[in-house]
Amino acid sequence: MSDQNIEQYLINEEPFYQAQDNEVALYEAAYNSRLPVMIKGPTGCGKSRFIEHMAWKLQKPLITVACNEDMTASDLVGRYLLDANGTRWLDGPLTIAARIGAICYLDEIVEARQDTTVVIHPLTDHRRNLPLDKKGELINAHPDFQLVISYNPGYQSLMKDLKQSTKQRFTALDFDYPSANTEAGIVAKEADIDIETASKLVKIAESARNLKGHGLDEGISTRLMVYAAQLMNHGVAQNDACRMALVRPITDDADILSTLNHAVDAVFD
């Protein structure tokens, strides 16, 4: 693997991340011992941003894989492709990360089927290697390699959970939406908007989060608030921006729509 290829996985500019607690220090400690890390939290609360930030801070390449149900083990590890001369081996993202010593980030891991996730096991314990049985090769992970997974324990069904054998290979960080003041600060900084408007957005988001489990699977995420603020920056009226970015994406239920619309009007008079 050439240096140029490693280059593309490096993060050059600092991604904005507002620490909520001591998670940065905890992550650094885990990385120093190369412990695999699992990050749990609701959608749009900053899980992916945190990993990007840490990769930048540690100056390590980051390879992100968005998991889905159709993903197979060979999508992670690599596969033989046919070409004119017969067959050719192509490394999957996990294999590349293990070779070049990157942080491999498997986003929404539970979306992948359980038999797929088992291939990460040898990389996550003391062995730190990856057998490519089809190719007949055993890759010993680069000393810098680390595996990070994330998932959202909230909305997945009973069927979608991690196996105990997978869970127990990771150290875990639990994320949640930040406290109102912190979150307002994040929205203000991220979307370049005044702090007062940002706190109003947070107030609307909180009202939606109160409805979780009563018709809403997830509350309004920090990400959506940033979207709303960005719309406002482009001259969209505050109420319209909130309806477009905060209310309509999260529900089709007429009663909830009406309640949240009212919340928008009550906050932005």
Next chain:
Amino acid sequence: MDEELLEQYRNQLKCSFEQLDDTFEDCMLEAFTSLSDQGIKNYLKGASLVCMIGRGFEPVLVYLEEMPQVAKLLGESCLSTVSQAVWDLSRSPNGNSIPPFLNSIAEASHRLGSEELFQKYLDLLFDLAEKTTGSIHGHHTTFPSPGLPLLLANVPYLLNQLSLEGLQNWVDYGVRNYPDHPERQENYFSLQSADSKAILQREHHGTLFIDNERKLNLYLMALWNVKFYMIPYSTGFDELRKPVPYFDKLGVRVPDVLDDIVDDTKKVVTKGIDRYRAILSHIVAHKRCSTPIIADNFSPFQRVAIETLEDSRVELLAMRIYPGLRSIYISLHPRPIEDDCDNKIESCIRHRLAMLSYAILNPDHGYSNPDILECRERFFAAMHESESSTSEMASIAISFIAKTRRQTDQLAKMYFKDTEIDYRDENRHLWIYIELSDDEEMFEDRKHQDKKEEEEEDKGLPPRHYHEWDYNTKSYRPDWVSLYETLHPPGNPADIDALLEKHALLAKRLKQLLDLLKPQQYVRIRYQEDGSELDLDTAIRSLIDFKSGHTPDPRINMSHRNDGRDIAVMLLLDLSASLNETPPGSDKTILQLSQEAVSLLSYAIEHLGDQFAIAGFSSSTRHEVRYQHIKGYSEHWGDHVKARLAAIEAGYSTRMGAALRHAAHYLGNCQADKKLLLVLTDGEPADIDVNDPKLLIEDTRKAVQELDQDGIYTFCINLDPHADEYVQNIFGKQFLVIDKVEQLPEKLPYLFISLTG
């Protein structure tokens, strides 16, 4: 008025009752100012016609008194319309309705406001009269409509609640359901029966609480993070003393309906739902910020002042959280006009407090009264960067009352206009009374209550009410059917085992079949372009194709799929009396055959492991639909279930719709991919209180459609050889008619297997 002219008019009125003479002049004066010359002519002509009906002077008097106003409002053509209507009524058996009819006219014209609507109103009345006037053949007697006079007596109230269209629907319902039952018709039109009130509520204009309960619960949860138990009270029946919202330990009372508030141009200013939200936000604010204080220390005036300031305080605190509330509050708050109350002749206490409250709420109040402005200042000083407290409000209120007190405050004549703030609760939570009343009647009350609670505990499951579809009107009759669910009494389980023993051969064949049906958990899907694994056989074939210059098949992967059964089944047995019949050529009753069939089916389903429940139903009028629980989803096919099945008995009628809806409510709670409701019946839906055979068939059909929308597949097994006529109408293609009933035990399990296999 000119004596001569009056005399001339008096002669035009062909009616010689002396009683008219006293008021005639006044009536003519009014007619003179509001009617044209031609109008006056018609007016007197109409009154003469009313006089000619020969029912004394009263109708004429009412006509003379009311009609000038009505004609002014609706146009003069109504003068002859009304007199003609009175004349027509007098020529029918409904002469007794004339006085209430004339009495209702003023109110009706005021509510309806246009000639066109008024004409429709008259049409409605005559339509009702025609349909409900009865006659008994052979007796040559006609009976007046029992409902019409009662309806007319209630017209002011009804038109207050309903639009004309709503009134039409309400009347139609009564006419349709009680045409030949005078007492029930009377109950309906005098607003005494439950369905009368229910239909009234359904037709009511405005925002109904029941339609918006979930929305309001979500509102409380989302914006305030609280949950209330809300109880609606009726606003319609208390005209004099309007109930106001309040809350106590039992819950929050809110009005059952609120109209949108419209301005003069009919533009909606505040929606009904926002009025509910205003009420709830005010109550939440009280719950959050108010602390009760001792009432005995304050005079009544001081108390109302404290309540006003406390209301303003909690609202201000609520508006600090949600600034948008201010515009809603302002739109709902009355705007007292500053100098409208004369404190020399009437008590202005309410006016002063309403002004103070408005001045606090709306910065652009425009008042200049120094006392109010000063108190407002004190209020905002207290609230500056703090939440203040109820007791601080009390001290401000007391000094306000002391400063603005007038001798006239004690007057009985109280100024009420624009002082009622109807979204605020009545503040009973704010007061602690030290001296409780120790009247004897209170003890009695308590004893009575305790007794009542005990009684209620003894009863079994309360009835569940289901609506029923009326195909005539294409509408539901609300809460029409009462359904009682009970556990079926047990019999001897060995009977069922004996039945199964008898059919041992059939059971064995079934078992073989079922083993084949059992889910094979893992199924391989081959020939996939994308898959979890390379399918070596096809891959090599493709590779060979490729190397030899042919186009290779790209579908060289395979994947797996889980194939499991996930079915919930409900078997609903018709247990009506006809099951006791013995079909020709058989020695067993239909009930016994059904019992055998159900035993075999249960055995089969238990073997398959599907979720399965059994219930039986029968009915005796809409007031008693019996729903008997035989097997629940969590029960196994064991002795308890067998015992209940062994004891099933047939009796009464078949009101199927309610039973279907109730069964569906259980099935709906199951977690399953496919939901199947099997109905085993031997005839069409019928009940002894329904004369129209089509009614219950249509209701059942509607119930099946409802179930279909909920993702429940309904299938009917009918044992009536002549069922084809109606069963297709109800169940579409989802039915099977078993002509030879003795085959039922064999056919039922096979049917189930083919349905679900």
